[in-house]
Amino acid sequence: MSYQTSFDLAPAAPPSLSTSRDAVLLDFDGTLVELVDRPDSIIVDPHLAALLQALAVRFAGRVALVSGRSVAQLEQFFGAALGGIALVGSHGAEVAAGGHRLAPARPPALEGAEQAIRQAFAGEEGVVVEVKTLGVAIHWRLAPHAEERALALAHDLAAASGLAVQPGKMMIELRTGGHDKGSGIAMLMAQAPFSGSVPVFVGDDLTDEPGFEAVRALGGHGILVGAERPTAALYRLNDVAAVRGWLEQAA
Numbered sequence: 501m502s503y504q505t506s507f508d509l510a511p512a513a514p515p516s517l518s519t520s521r522d523a524v525l526l527d528f529d530g531t532l533v534e535l536v537d538r539p540d541s542i543i544v545d546p547h548l549a550a551l552l553q554a555l556a557v558r559f560a561g562r563v564a565l566v567s568g569r570s571v572a573q574l575e576q577f578f579g580a581a582l583g584g585i586a587l588v589g590s591h592g593a594e595v596a597a598g599g600h601r602l603a604p605a606r607p608p609a610l611e612g613a614e615q616a617i618r619q620a621f622a623g624e625e626g627v628v629v630e631v632k633t634l635g636v637a638i639h640w641r642l643a644p645h646a647e648e649r650a651l652a653l654a655h656d657l658a659a660a661s662g663l664a665v666q667p668g669k670m671m672i673e674l675r676t677g678g679h680d681k682g683s684g685i686a687m688l689m690a691q692a693p694f695s696g697s698v699p700v701f702v703g704d705d706l707t708d709e710p711g712f713e714a715v716r717a718l719g720g721h722g723i724l725v726g727a728e729r730p731t732a733a734l735y736r737l738n739d740v741a742a743v744r745g746w747l748e749q750a751a
């Protein structure tokens with residue numbers, strides 16, 4: 501992929517957001533909230549909820565979460581705090597914005613994949629199976645020794661089922677194919693109130709790279725969260741605290 505070159509490191513701090521020009525697109529895990537041991541242990545603190553609400557007002561509704569989580573998971577974590585925030589979920593497959601909802605059907609192959617994963621890791625402490633609307637993920641953050649087997653199993657199941665493989669941080673997911681965060685962002689940016697604005701996307705993970713490429717193609721830029729690495733993002737922030745501080749300047 502084009503971003504995987506040693507010339508594309510993203511060292512610079514990002515410029516300030518423009519409330520009249522920009523759309524603010526935000527990844528969730530590792531960008532707005534710290535990574536934790538279990539996927540269901542995330543807590544959306546009141547400061548984050550208030551920050552997003554303030555941004556939604558300041559940017560006249562041009563604020564979105566763009567996540568590998570499903571829309572249902574995001575709604576569960578945030579509750580009422582998502583009012584006025586658009587959602588791109590399931591790595592770009594789902595879009596919930598302006599009262600419209602794109603929600604593809606769950607492929608039956610995911611049931612078989614989940615069963616095979618549960619069987620393979622039955623009784624193994626620390627391996628977490630996350631069942632999502634359009635995917636099923638194996639997490640080994642609490643069981644690092646399981647990484648190799650999890651990767652091999654996911655690739656075998658993908659080859660047998662036609663599901664796509666999505667690598668992540670200490671996890672791998674089997675998911676629906678034919679979409680990514682870039683295609684989800686392109687769909688979102690085609691509709692009001694996002695169309696005509698300049699997309700700025702902040703994210704930390706491999707699933708965010710197609711999003712960084714998409715915003716570049718749309719005249720905007722990406723901001724990588726974390727240590728320097730080859731990326732399609734033009735700028736970088738160190739961690740979740742730096743992201744929140746930078747967003748607060750615009751809220």
Ligand SMILES: O=P(O)(O)OC[C@H]1O[C@H](O[C@H]2O[C@H](CO)[C@@H](O)[C@H](O)[C@H]2O)[C@H](O)[C@@H](O)[C@@H]1O
Nearest residue numbers: 528529535536537538539567568569669670671
């Ligand atoms: O696109 P995102 O919003 O960043 O979601 C990417 C994946 O995030 C979650 O996994 C990651 O966060 C977990 C909780 O901190 C952590 O335990 C795990 O190791 C990380 O990979 C989520 O569970 C996945 O479904 C998302 O696809």
